[in-house]
Amino acid sequence: MSKTKIAIIGCGAIGNTHADAYKQDERVEIAYAVDLIAERAQSFVTKYGATKAITDAAAAFADPSVTAVNICLPNDQHAPMTLAALKAGKHVMCEKPIALSLEEAAAMQAEAKKQKKQLAIGVVNRYNTYVNMAKDIIASGGLGKVYHASFSFKSFRSIPGLGGWFTTKKNSGGGVMIDWGIHFLDLALYALGLPEPVSVSGVAHSELARNMKDYAYTSMWAGPPKYEGVYDVEEFVSGVIRTKGPSINFEGAWAHNIDKPSMYLDFIGTKAGLRLEYRKGFTMYGSENGNLFEKTPRAKEINDFHAEMRAFIDSCGDGKPNRAHIDNVIISQKVIDAFYRSAAEGREAVV
């Protein structure tokens, strides 16, 4: 059987995770590892068995034997690189967030439709076993009527790569909301069965690293700090989302002055409530026959990144959009756009 040849563009942090997942899939050949930094691309040859290491994606796009492209680049390159790959006739898996704006995301969606190619987004939580168990419980009425959901994605002092692309708005599109918040928001909407969003009222604060050299931290992924760089994004957010189904509220921080990290989602129903610890398990709380109960199921865990990549390769083969297809995910970008509009204008924004 001939293998599906793919190109991975961006051999940084998440590029490694994707390459590792593809390495486990016997149907796939990583035909090209592409990174502007030649050593990073080259490292994929030894680590993951990539066939070629190159620094310009154009050569991979021009190779007709390449079926699919995996985009693991800074956020501002998601739209241009996805459009170029689709126009070259490739299926695309693009990391989250879809793009810097809804306008860009809609252009990507339209191009995928025009080219009749798959366009999947890196919403890895949709492949998490516990998330899908929780989703099934909600859908089958196990919590009764779910009238509210709430999520928290707060860390003490972990702004990523201070001064680098993560904290430079023109490259990232925003701070903690577009980086971490998008994962939690997408997970909540997915688990709730994609209720139609109506409006968002949000606030975004950028306080702790205004003077970058004064910012003290406990950890810095994507570091070290580049003090000559830019910090013009938010590190703290809060908001309320109205939908045609449950109401949703959230609070998130890359950094804030409370050293109590909290990463969870609550789903509140009339019969029971469910707390999902992010990327971990969940507990249900409720009452039955006059007695209170607490249940913590244990799942046979699967690696969600492996499942995500396998599903992408399946969809390239059978042409069927999967749960990560842009048509199913663009809802999250709509809410993110409304959130940033609301925060900038200081009032509720219609989705």
Ligand SMILES: NC(=O)c1ccc[n+]([C@@H]2O[C@H](COP(=O)([O-])OP(=O)(O)OC[C@H]3O[C@@H](n4cnc5c(N)ncnc54)[C@H](O)[C@@H]3O)[C@@H](O)[C@H]2O)c1
């Ligand atoms: N799904 C997840 O859990 C998850 C986790 C981390 C990051 N991400 C997303 O993945 C994307 C990449 O994040 P990261 O942390 O891996 O970033 P990173 O900075 O570690 O890696 C990006 C890489 O892209 C390379 N690059 C930049 N422009 C290029 C170009 N034009 N051609 C080729 N290579 C180029 C850089 O040299 C770098 O090696 C972001 O959009 C981020 O939001 C998702």
